[in-house]
Amino acid sequence: MTRIIHINNQNENYAIKVCAGIIKSGGTVVFPTETVYGLGADAFNPGACSKIFIAKNRPADNPLIVHISNMKMLDQVAYIDDGLRKKMENIWPSPLTLLLKKKESVPDIVSAGLDTVCVRFPDNKIALELIEASGPIAAPSANISTRPSIVDSETAVEELDGRVDAIIDAGRVRYGVESTILDCTAEPYRLLRAGAFSVEDIESIIGKIYVDPLAKGYNQSDVALTPGLKYRHYAPSKKLFLIENEEEFKKFISSEISKDFLVLCSKENEKYASGKSIVLGSDIYEIAHNLFYDFRYLDNSGKLYGVIQGFPESGIGLAVMNRIRKASFMIVKDKENIDKIYRVINE
Ligand code: TXA
Ligand code: MG
CATH class of the missing domain: 3.40.50.11030 (Threonylcarbamoyl-AMP synthase, C-terminal domain)
Incomplete structure (x- = not known):
């Protein structure tokens, strides 16, 4: 059974506690971020993360983003050089996700067996409180695979009721498109997915990056930049x-x-x-x-x-x-x- 949790000022602390309890005991929670809704589980619990793939119908070779709420959590999951770390202290929380070399602690199911991990520090109060209370959360966008991402709580309930342990109802999200993903293992850094954080802003803070023409969204099926991009995406049924x-x-x-x-x-x-x-x-x-x-x-x-x-x-x-x-x-x-x-x- 899915618990639908309506968040308001009065019950926020209690609701976060309930949801963190679900995450810590190996369950799945749909939660808001500033970009789209995410479907989260304890990033260090492979069994819990496998529930995400089942709930979403997601192919197992498509890795998950690890969501953090402080820089200590970053150090738990990934390696980052000091210069970039300093910059990120000023940039985060924001919809800019970094692809970094992963640490041992990140289970294979999260990274799909790769030696890298995507790390994201979301700019949403509820998401941050939930992560703070439960530890790093692995979460893809909450939609069923290939469907458009979910940007409102009614759609989250419509699509995921019965498939997850809880859904946080927090209305419409702020941006409506997913985070930008920057591959920081490449030299120069390389855009993996265009998103809510603009290339112009990345370049003004971090420096020149490589933007593949595929970032525009053409030719999805031939050349896949990230495993997720080889599947048809975001598509309405019509x-x-x-x-x-x-x-x-x-x-x-x-x-x-x-x-x-x-x-x-x-x-x-x-x-x-x-x-x-x-x-x-x-x-x-x-x-x-x-x-x-x-x-x-x-x-x-x-x-x-x-x-x-x-x-x-x-x-x-x-x-x-x-x-x-x-x-x-x-x-x-x-x-x-x-x-x-x-x-x-x-x-
Ligand atoms: O805004 C967002 O980023 C949302 C919210 C929920 O945080 N999340 C999101 O996750 O869009 P998802 O799973 O729908 O998209 C993540 C993309 C996928 O295309 C996946 O293949 C790629 O990131 N990805 C994750 N880890 C990767 C890795 N280690 N190497 C290459 N690509 C990776
Ligand atoms: Mg997605």
Whole structure:
């Protein structure tokens, strides 16, 4: 049975105590972070961590992120050089996850047998209190594998009730896209996943990093940067079409045929839609915040298909476009390929 724990000011301490008790006794807890909801277990307990893979239907070769709430915990799980450690003391807590050489203490099930571990110090009060009370927590995003990440507690309950020991209900998360992952075992450091912490911010604090063109989200199936990236990701069940060229997008959504589609667009472009549309937001942070939420809205809508526009790739926009491309059934980059959409829906 799953305990649904609604957090408010009065019961916060008690709720954290209950959830930490569950983690320490080998159970699983869904908890909020500033990015997306996580599905956590005691990072040092392989049996508990194996429950995460079962609950999520996650392939065993996809490693978990270890969540910490202080620098001592970092030293328990990974090796880090002094210079970087100092910088991280100023950067954390924040949605920047580091890939580091792991220590013996991290079980194979967490690192999927690799000699590295991803470490994350989340900027969310409830997450930090829970980790502080229970020790390092291994947690992937809480969604069932391949589904969009979970950004609100109702979806967490809908998707995971009966699969985990407890779910903390803490409403909507702040960012809506996952943390940025930086491989610090490479020289220079290398971006493994675009996320809520922008490349621009990393470079202004840590220095120049290597950003693979794949960070944009194309070609997911051929070359996998991290084990997780070789699987289809973040995807709604309905077929989503991305039209990157804004003029073509506007033309498409004002056409008669677009009435079979749910249109996902910016506030600015809403007026061009001739059929049903959902506004993702008017700035890129708002769009990130609503993206996964509205992918799920598409699934629950009466429409057979979704069509979404492209956004500028600066700041958090890089993560937004990475997620949209990975979630899309088809990416239309130019005018010539618009016909391909018609072909798919007429099949
Ligand atoms: O914002 C986030 O990072 C959220 C919240 C819950 O903290 N977590 C999250 O975890 O997104 P997950 O498991 O959905 O994504 C972690 C990614 C996966 O693609 C995984 O393959 C990669 O990190 N990863 C984890 N450990 C790794 C390792 N040792 N080497 C390479 N990639 C690793
Ligand atoms: Mg995930």
